[in-house]
Amino acid sequence: MRGPRRPSGEGAMNEQRLLQHLVATLRAKGALRTEPWKEAAAAVPRHEFLRGGFFRAVPGTEPTAWTSVRPDSGEWLPACYLDESLVTQIAGTVRPADIRGEIMREPTSSSTLPSLVLRMFEDLEVEPGMKMLEIGTGTGYSTALACRRLGSENVTSIEYDADVAQSAREALGRLDLYPTLLTGDGLLGAAELGPYDRIIATCAVHTVPTSWIEQTRPGGRILTVIAGRLNASALVRLTVHGDGTASGPVLDGHVSFMPARSHAPPPLGVLPDLSAGRERGTGIGADVLADRTTRLITQFAVPAARHLKLRVGHRDEDVVIDEETGAWTALRAEGSGWIVREGGAHPLWETVEELIERWRSDGGPAVEQTTVTVTAHSQSIRW
Structure with missing residues (x-):
């Protein structure tokens, strides 16, 4: 050996x-x-x-382009000892030795x-x-x-x-x-x-x-x-x-x-008719999806939901779709508040409002003050 x-x-x-x-x-x-x-x-x-x-990301590319760094390059050995993540596979099969030039696909393995x-x-x-x-x-x-x-x-x-x-x-x-x-x-x-x-x-x-x-x-x-x-x-x-x-x-x-x-997100399917649905006002709008703490809490409230920014009619709206049930929520800012429009199997945003309101009433603790509990049937966050 x-x-x-x-x-x-x-x-x-x-x-x-x-x-x-x-x-x-x-x-x-x-x-x-x-x-x-x-x-x-x-x-x-x-x-x-x-x-x-x-692979190294090519600066200034959108979507990100990648180029390979091989062991015969003077850049290779010093880069191995940087405190950085290094992509080693792209698109499930492509290795650095396979590429001459650039590739624009998603990384699938890294160090x-x-x-x-x-x-x-x-x-x-x-x-x-x-x-x-x-x-x-x-x-x-x-x-x-x-x-x-x-x-x-x-x-x-x-x-x-x-x-x-x-x-x-x-x-x-x-x-x-x-x-x-x-x-x-x-x-x-x-x-x-x-x-x-x-x-x-x-x-x-x-x-x-x-x-x-x-x-x-x-x-x-x-x-x-x-x-x-x-x-x-x-x-x-x-x-x-x-x-x-x-x-x-x-x-x-x-x-x-x-x-x-x-566990990677599935391809986005056919969108429901987002122009229909019941509208109401809400104090909890799409801004909770911009903050890392409230976005994490929202994710625990609606774990199968995906967030999209879409043009609905003549307005830009934040749309949240539950990919398991088909329930959806469209949010838009109006004045000093938010309007929510919902459709599908259940009122999706009410679940978010309940958990975010409870978090706010408890003083808005930081992520590191929260606890996760996992059972055979559920996964929840509390503080």
Whole structure:
């Protein structure tokens, strides 16, 4: 079996200097708070997980165009050690080696910025001997960090994309790290290898899968980003309870990840007739969708809703459509207030008004003062 590649001379010294600088940067940012994770970060050369290159956004393009950066480029190695997310796959299949020029498609896999990866591991509060399940192997960089901290025998990682999984397996092998690597739908977990003390997801989910809760020991924890169709997201740390539920604090309302493939928003279908419906006044208008806190609360109130800005008749309106029930709301500013027009199976905006009014009456607490509760049938936020 081949061991890790051992660079020598000036190249090895340069790689080590870059890694040391990255670790110092992460410590200065507060992403590395404990000695075991500092040691893990110092033992994982990030460039080993980016040997296929990565994509850079082309400045000033709309929609965003991407161009590839390959290992034979002078830009490649220093960029591997920047605290930045680096896109490694586009449109589900396109790799950096496939592109000469530019491509305008959506990224589908990346190497997350190291400060976020390490901050999440610190927030997960792992201890030696714990069994951990990682959802989303990606390049394998985060998996390597977990192996250095817990030992490969305690780490299981699942990747949806077979090609991405194979690249990660090869990179981990170069460092003599051999965790249990699975290819499949991470939302299903890996019950046959559980239960786990910790589950961490490096992709965003619309709703926390009950399989994760079922596969976590009571008292164990799940760290994941919940993100919905209103483009609000929150990093949450859930503690699993003996009754099959989980709850815990929102740690940050800014963290975002690419969605799990099966949790990506579906294509927008045929719009209902937005010119009909019952109109009334409201004190809660579309401005709640512009603020990160109230947008997150709105998303929990109507988790299947999508927000669009549309021209309806002769007016520009904010339209919110529940993609599961077909219920919709159109909002427009009028004078010092708002007019809401609703149609469909149920009065969609009333649910939003109720939760936002309760939040306001309780003093409008910050996102980080809220708690998420997940059961087999619901996902809710409270404060």
